Amino acid sequence: MGFRGLLRTLLLSLPMLALSAYLLTRGVIPPDWPHRAALLLVFFFFNAAFIAMIHTGKTDRWRAPLFIAIAGLFAVSFMGNMLELNSRQGEFVDFIFRDSVPMCPVVIPMMLIPAAVGKTIIWPGAVAGTYAAAGLMFVIWLAASLGLGKAWCGWGCFFGGLDDAFSRLLPRALLGTPGWLRALPYAVLIVFALLTAASMMPAYCGLLCPVKAATELPPGDFVSDKLMLWVHLGMFGAFTAALPILTKRRVQCAFICPLGALQNGMDRLAPFKMRVDAARCTACGACAKNCPVLAIKPGTATPGSACVKCGRCADNCPAGAISFSVKGAVHSPGSGRLLFLYPAFLFMTGFGGGICVDAVARLITFGLTGRLF
Secondary structure (H helix, E strand, O other): OHHHHHHHHHHHHHHHHHHHHHHHHOOOOOOOHHHHHHHHHHHHHHHHHHHHHHHHOOOHHHHHHHHHHHHHHHHHHHHHHHHHHHHHHOOOOOOOOOOOOOOOHHHHHHHHHHHHHHOOOOOOOOOOOOOOOHHHHHHHHHHHHHHHHHHHHHHOOOOHHHHHHHOOOOOOOOOOOOHHHHHHHHHHHHHHHHHHHHHOOOHHHHHOOOOHHHOOOOOOOOOOOHHHHHHHHHHHHHHHHHHHHHHOOOHHHHHHOHHHHHHHHHHHHOOEEEEEOOOOOOOOOHHHHHOOOOOOOOOOOOOOOOOOOOOHHHHHOOOOOEEEEEOOOOOOHHHHHHHHHHHHHHHHHHHHHHHHHHHHHHHHHHHHHOOOO
């Protein structure tokens, strides 16, 4: 690229450096050195990824390592917070049935019917005033969904990085993914929304959730029912690990998650989409082959509402025919991508950055003391 390219990258990245610094600190420098060290590491890692995106023109290549790291660090932070809560209360904390537990955004679709009909929040945690309170999570989800749509699942979801990581382990898929799987998350959403409304309990979380095992410890810590622990471990092994490895698809996110099904509808309200230049498209099928969520039907080369805006199709298109765009605006591949990257990356930083700082600080503390808090 030369000097002009480097200067352009620097100028386009400077606002993100300032904005991400504020989002990670909220204007307050941590008083203890583990959190200060964690803050510097996270700030460097996040912004190095953003600068690389701008400089290379590749999105998924640099988004994926960050997205995967956030998922792993989220598990550390979550378990650390739960252990800390447990130590303060002096008793065993059951993730499903006890009060004041953090809100999981996956349960949002199942909350809507009880909230509308029974004026009841079925999640067993506080509405406000605690770590990841239900009210705060709902506001964050609604704002991000209106602004980014299904990109929530490619840039913000804490759990999405788990099956994203496993889906990249093999060079090619060993199992096919039939098209009817696109309808499966809608069935999961309907069934568990009805079960939740009937039982007034978060049924999906208690009975099915494949990622529950990634953020909870064995019986005696957070899960009182040993049988259900093994059910969740089995679901994690099948839908978050094994099937993503074999299919090279984000199976849990694309075909099981009820929030993903809801996000398909929210995506129609968001301003961003992936655009295919028909004049440049050679119908090679590389986009459909590389799409991790089966959002592109073979032979169409047009991403549907299931598209998580990860950018993998654009990165792998040999003709350069796919680009980010803004609905209703005059299309310019470069400006469309930049207009998307800024809000998407700011959401990733604001939603996941603080969790990463907390997790890295806990890991530093664990290395020194053997404790996560």
